[in-house]
Amino acid sequence: MINLLIAIVTILAILVVAKVIRVFELSTELKGDNPAEVTASDNKTQATLFVILGLFWLGFVVYSVFAWGPLTLPVSASEHGEDIDGLMTLTWAIIAPAFFITHLLLIYFSYKYYFKKEQKATFFAHSTKLEMIWTTVPTIVLASLIVYGLSIWNEVTSPEPDDAMEVEIYAKQFDWTARYAGADNVLGKSGYRLITSENPLGVSMEDAASADDKIVRGELHLPVGKPVVFKFHSRDVLHSAYMPHFRLQMNCVPGMTTQFHMVPKTTTKEMREITGNDEFDYLLLCNKICGGAHYNMQMAIIVESEEDYAAWLADKKTIAESMAPAEETVVVAEVVEEGAEAPVEKEEEHTEAPASH
């Protein structure tokens, strides 16, 4: 009923507006004006608006840099990220003048050359010289950007150093799991057909390298200053591992291993001081649409001193330990978590059965 009323009111409103416009048009026509014909005063008014609103727009751009610039990401927390930030600064230094110059010209011409009866436009159809200038200048500028950009890209994507620590980042709907390679720094083989509730990453226990791997959820810890290479996997759909503070992102593709290496250079503690936020944590976010809870697929990253990191990792059980029968309690806990829905449903059936009789 309410909807019907809303619809009726809307239609009436449109009709009223139509009538008002009609009256307005008729009155302008009576005055001898055509409501569609552009008049001298229209040209002047619109040209003036181009100046006022155009300059307001440029002012807004400048204002927003000051107002919202501080809300953007803080300085890079990784070594390669500093190079990327440098490239970004240079690119802005090229883009910003281009933006302001073209806009100022656009605004100036829009005002200066608005239609005047006595004015005649200049017949100027072509100038090889001018066109050469604005083909050559962008070409030179872009060529240098390309060269500089690719040198950084090559550095970032170069093979990881030999001593880089291997960490698997494993994605599924809708959480992250990390697997540390253990003392041998080799991740044991894994496969999606081996996945069970006890073995959520499908790690192969036949591979000797698997035994000392450590599986960690909730928080990813990294030692500061040490190279780390992430191996990304997904078990279901595409995900993307995005660590904005480290200027690091890589897709997680089912059936394929992708990788990215970096050196974290700022500890969480230091970054808390830099940002002035005591609760600051580095984040690993999912940045490829992956389903209903995509917006909350995250893991905190803690960068700490090597000693703290070692102490934290020592506490974690290896796969061999957690798979051992003596550690059954841990395994049971995993089972319940993985299959939380099934037992609950059964219980409901039990309780409902008597009621229906």
Added chain:
Amino acid sequence: MSDHAEHAEHAHHHHGKPDFWTHYVFSQDHKMISKQFLITAIIMGFIGMALSMLFRLQLGWPGESFKVLEMFLGDWGKDGILDPNMYLALVTIHGTIIVFMVLTGGLTGTFANLLIPLQIGARDMASGFLNMLSYWFFLASSVVMVASLFIETGPASAGWTVYPPLSALPEAIPGSGLGMTMWLVSIALFIVSSLLGGINYIVTIVNLRTKGMSMGRLPLTMWAILITAILGLLSFPVLLSAALLLIFDRSFGTSFYLSDIFIGGQALEHTGGSPILYEHLFWFLGHPEVYIILLPALGISSEIISTNSRKPIFGYKAMVGSMLAIAFLSFIVWGHHMFLTGMNPFLGSVFTFTTLLVAIPSAVKVFNYLTTLWKGNIVYTPAMMFAIGLVSTFVTGGLTGIILGDSALDINVHDTYFVVAHFHIVMGASAIFGMFAGVYHWFPKMYGRLMNKKLGYAHFWLTVISVYGVFFPMHFIGLAGVPRRYYSNEAFPLFDALQDINVSISMFAFLGGVAQCIFAFNFFYSIFRGSKSSQNPWRSNALEWTTEINPGHGNWVGPIPTVHRWAYDYSKPGADDDFIPQTVPLKAGEEDVH
């Protein structure tokens, strides 16, 4: 040619009064088909925009209850709270409708159909029947897409790029059930429509030009549409194959895109495929698609800027050349959407190189527009306002492309709001500005009446203010590291400070919605009540203004005019008027610019 002409003559003069069905519904007249495309696109545009309003409510005020959500979405908006899966569905269908139905089908369908025969001097398109089919496939595609909003499991929700495995597995998201099937059917129909139209556009422009209309005398709109049609013809079949393989994977158990998947508690049988293959196929269309959307808008604005500056377009050959360069490059840049898929870094370098090259022809176009305005005598019709707006958005959005196209910089802004800001400004706003400019400019050709200028001005200013109000702040949200397609940022205390920006973005979005209502009102009102147009209301040189005010089927009464000069002889020294239509013969000793 003459047979064709005589036939049309015959139809025009002796066919009597066509009945309602052949005139308005199953019409083969390019002008009527153009109106059908335009009105369908306006309706689809409003649907696409309405969907964005719904999810802007959620993004501006996450977790708050809005009755309107329940009203429109039922169980998907229970208690006025948007369901996260429905959020993704809204984003997906918003993108699909705007990209395909409005800016591809709507923009090209409207102006290619209206302008090709009129601007090259032909009675109609090469095949009126294929042209009619093209519209009906387009309508069917739109209807299927809208219908998918009403099914129980919801419409497709994997983003407008519908990457598998998410789009292939109903276990992964409910929208990948029937909703995704309908999406694929709709897009397949759309591609058929686009190909039928494209073939027709190319054949007509190449073969049916009137006497004297050499390629060098074509208005830039014609060049833009010709290049667009070639792009579509080369790239849309690839999307069709991508869609077909996806249908096979979904329904017939093949493994083109799927491998090594464990979902819903079991390992799937698919092995050997790769979702990356889909991305390659998709973006091989997807990137040319950006220019399929943009080039017609650039062509329209070239025509309108020149006409209303009362000056020839500066650097005609450079304008054509830069469109050709952009079109060529658009086929070898698709990998810049895939820098982070684990592709070989060397390949990434190649795509960075080709991508940044696009900036050169784009810069040429911008400077040529500016030079056309310089020392002009600018008449501010609403069409001209939008054309100037296009130059602004093309610059603003294009420049940030230099960041996204650079693989090293893309690492940290890929798939964030920075991308959303970039493509909405450079592709969305520029193309829609071009479309608005075209509608205001050629409305008199369509309906013999003019649109109200005051409403046009109000529409322009409110639209441009809301476009920048919505999309400019998104750059900062992206640079703060916020991913796109997030239902809410509440799970991240780090992003709390950005919420105020999101509120203001939503406000501007609603303002933009109101502005479009002004346009719709002006459009439909003016069809019936607009003030009557004169034969050549903008004092334009182009051939379409030499017909009667309301041209019949066949366009010109009597013979088709002969063309003697290019379309841009505005304010030529020695002429009495500030324009010389293309049909006026060269004076003795007068130089033809081309």
